[in-house]
Amino acid sequence: MLSVLLVGCLVASALGKPLVSKRWKDFEVKHAWHDVPAGWQFHDIAPEDHILNLRIALKQDRFDDLVTALYEVSDPAHEKYGQHLSKEEVEALVAPHPSSVDLIDAWLSDHGVDPFSVQRLNGGSWLNLEVTVGQASQMLNCSYNIYQHTGTSEYIIRTTSYSLPSLLHPHINMVAPTTYFSSMRSMRATSFVQPHIKPIEDDHDFAASLVGAGSLATVPSSCATTITPSCLRALYNTSTYVPKATATNKLGIAGYLGEFANNADLQVMLVLDSRGRKTHVFGNLQTFFEKFRTDAVGTTFQTVEVNGGGDDQSDPGVEANLDIQYAEGMSFPTPNIYYSTGGSPPFIPDDNTPTNTNEPYLNWLDFILNQTVVPQTFTTSYGDDEQTVPVDYATTVCGLFAQLGARGSSIMFSSGDDGVGAGDCLTNDGTNRTQFQPNFPASCPFVTTVGATTRVNPEVGIDFSGGGFSNYFGQPSYQATAVSTFLGRLHGVNTSLFNSAGRAYPDVSAQGQGFQVVFNGSTISVGGTSASSPTFAGVISLLNDFRISQGRRPLGFLNPILYTAGVAGFNDITSGSNPGCNTNGFSAGPGWDPVTGLGTPDFGKLQALIG
Template sequence: MLSSTLYAGWLLSLAAPALCVVQEKLSAVPSGWTLIEDASESDTITLSIALARQNLDQLESKLTTLATPGNPEYGKWLDQSDIESLFPTASDDAVLQWLKAAGITQVSRQGSLVNFATTVGTANKLFDTKFSYYRNGASQKLRTTQYSIPDHLTESIDLIAPTVFFGKEQNSALSSHAVKLPALPRRAATNSSCANLITPDCLVEMYNLGDYKPDASSGSRVGFGSFLNESANYADLAAYEQLFNIPPQNFSVELINRGVNDQNWATASLGEANLDVELIVAVSHPLPVVEFITGALPPVLRVLALQTQLPSSSGDFQLTVPEYYARRVCNLIGLMGLRGITVLESSGDTGIGSACMSNDGTNKPQFTPTFPGTCPFITAVGGTQSYAPEVAWDGSSGGFSNYFSRPWYQSFAVDNYLNNHITKDTKKYYSQYTNFKGRGFPDVSAHSLTPYYEVVLTGKHYKSGGTSAASPVFAGIVGLLNDARLRAGKSTLGFLNPLLYSILAEGFTDITAGSSIGCNGINPQTGKPVPGGGIIPYAHWNATAGWDPVTGLGVPDFMKLKELVLSL
């Protein structure tokens, strides 16, 4: 009797559905996105399961050991096999069995991702959700606001994508700050012209590059990420080099996640990518440059055999980025740091914020920091304006993270700002809108706008800028610093922030004038009103002595930085 009872119970357990738990959930549809209609069950969808990394609770301590000057292990970066040994990916066995049981057969493995194609109907049942179509401007995406996974898979799965991460509307073919210029002759800049347009020679002067000549064979390389198939243009780079008397140099391309290298001006989206490659070459020529082009999948799914530094200009308001997603991306960036890779990100061009409204369903006014610049394992690059001297750019995004606590390396610098450079009344007033205990950003800055940078897009001359220009400029300088170290028999700089906030702080020119603005109902990028945007009177950050949430530690002085990094 007992045996038959147990047998019957076992059969019942096989027939019962697995206990599911909500893995990710949005309280509201992200700002700017509108539900159009539910997807048809017969529509197809391609999804990726991000397998969890193990031992990530040890990531910060390992980064601290390898990236802190004075530590015996400083600069002894790991290779990919070391990463896989210390932070292994969870087994995919149970995940594959789960998909097979659901009748899903189009499955492939790519690094820590399990990719599969299915119908919306199957996906809805598999994740106990409802996929729908949403629109933001010209962009339409298939997304959901929550999904669940079986309880026994929660230790194996970080997240499923694309699901609850909506992202921002796709960039236009040209940078949002690009303005067409008349055709100009081939020339080199004079000091007086730098007050009108920023050229490669201006950058040499502004950041004290001197007559330093890097060695293309040193091993220092600069990579940059281009998303949604945006592609830098070979012909435009050649025209830029000819315009400014830079010896001819091309760049290589690696395609990731169905990326496409589109060299057709009529169809390509190239504004940000051209800005990246032209400014990187302007600063670091002739160091090798690599463009990583990804397809339509979000940045968490990038699987990069990366170079020594990677700048990016693709960010989102942190409040619209699901926390699971943000932490996954940030941890991957931390793992890259362990490999000796410096990852840079523009802080953003919206000052304190644009929408300035919480995304938790309460619709409370709130400062809106950007992601991934708020990740503590990335070096966020803010913006300055003017020339000789530079001052803070009012559109430079900065502030404090709502997701990530203040990292160890910036405790002194941020405490100095909060204790000595912001009044008690202001701090009390702002505390309802921001998290002063969070990671402060940006870390550093470089020229962004006013005057604009001169660039070449679709064969024509444009002026462009923003922190999307500051990031590749700073990346080029890091490339030069790595070149100097490698030629001296030393390692690359890798995860840069602990070094920045200690020894290298002396190698920056502090920016103490100007401020950022925002949360005034106007989008700083477009100058247009923000529908439903939160209004926070008097919202701004001032540039001050030391670190501040507009320009970070300041702008680089290459010659000073070179001497400092060679002393390590």
């Protein structure tokens, strides 16, 4: 009985419900899981009067034209390179066809939803509406239940299967919340504390020696164990560049999980004597800048709360502080914006107060795409196994990143910390096959995915660096040559375990171990591709600063130029591997590889090549 309840469709009673036209009763499944997703268990039937904030993604009438425009403005060989689209131009391309709007409005009306009450975003391609669980169940011919996460005890309301009337399938890309179970609490932040790496007090001596262009030869051996902004600035050749376009250029950090970037850990308060000299620095014990980038002392950052994201300074998070400290540490004095994104509070059984159970990615993308001006560079350090994300959801969200890229933003994502996959890597489609497990959004072809390295003189790929091939997204043309070369030297090893025709990642890499992070006033060592992504984003932010200061457009979507003109601007990483799924995974080698991508950046070379 329970299994039928979990996967079966709900035949709603017509009592008290609108009379629904027969044309809306010819259902076809839109997405269904074979089993309840791993890590979740059935708790109870969702109350019919619980309010859902339902989001409907309509088919975008000219999405192919948007992708064409994205590649045109991102291709240095194209006459439109750098001519990024405005918010209004993007929205015109993603707007639904009027016939789709009319049809869906008729469907909503038949289910008792006033089309005039619906919030329409992103050129009308996204509909936000409030409905009861009972209404949503009838509209989508499904059963909403309360599920509990076994690791966090969080409750959410989801369904294991949903359908749409056959007539609507060509007009609707996705409905949420439905079958995407990953709340941000269960979603992995791609970082972890490394207590075995003894933290250092400061690196003032090394920082003072950063004169002339940084190079591998000038990086002290200590950077092989503990990483500071000085290590990174020397390794990646940014130490002599001083940003000039700080009135225009900005770097954005997308934050989730209810984590907050703590000002007490990042910024300091100065006390000056009568001559204006600094006499004391107060903060939460020592601060990050005072220890590791003294020229930035006094700098703060902007926090933007998205959908109730909050900014609780008494409850800082390791991930959030890692992100902001190293994004700022690399890009100073470029203004940084931390987006504290809510949207997924736990559902509390027996609580009749409506709660928003949507996915925060959608909340953040709704917000950022609705802004007229957006930062030129973004970094995000979260991800899920691709197979746990419904394909309709992943495809729709990936398309939203394409919109952001078309508007001139460079978007970095960490590649994940499980190599080619954690655990036994069994598929969740009922076949229980062993398969490498790519990460999403790392696998989206419209973002730049950052893997991890370690050591110096030379750097090597680190074993946890996420990398592989998507099972959802095909291989984009910009990387076809580089990936073909890699596959040619693989000689068939493990080829049955991954989709060699899929989008390959990471695209690039940066250091990912032993980052010195100030947390609650103390320095701790942190690792993960969560460290790599803000580091690489900091380098890109400096390149954008240089371009803007020269009267040019920002880089925007990076991958087409990185795989062509930018290749020579990377330190090629030729050793290291990323084991997982009870295999040795992939190995780094000459050129692109699915451990370190094209390699780590050399700012000076990139500045000459693509700046």
